[in-house]
Amino acid sequence: MYGRDVAEWQKMIDAGKAILVERAVVxxxxxxxxxxxxLTRxxxxxxxxxxxGAGRASMAYLLDRISEAAFDEAGGRLLGALVRNLGADDAGPGFYRLASRKGMAVPRTRGGRQLFWAQHVRELHEHFAGVGRRPAAG
Known part of the structure; x- marks a missing residue:
């Protein structure tokens, strides 16, 4: 799919999930x-x-796969919400499509969607807040 094989997609899903969890933690x-x-690094x-269009669609596909793979670990939230357009105050359209498919009530208005996204991001940050600050087992 999109010129990448299954092993490459899995490598990107695993690394992408780790990157986004790190972003949530901080x-x-x-x-x-x-x-x-x-991800490339x-x-x-x-x-x-x-x-x-294919480049943008492949990123949307990746974020969907990451969000699906991490859904339970992320407390029923979509990690892809943490990726936004540069200078934008919300996520891309793929986030809202996946949220709808997951049964979340996505508002129809632009302002409502922005609030929905902001709440989603806040909940991800709260969910992962202690992950990077836990003391080491001794």
């Missing part, structure tokens, strides 16, 4: 470009060409 979001660059996979 109470941050990331842009599509920052996320793609971090960690995995060595070819980057994403966001100037093409």
């Amino acid at each position: 109470d941050r979001t990331t842009s599509f470009g920052e996320f793609a660059a971090a 960690r995995t060595g996979v070819a980057g994403f060409d966001f100037t093409t």
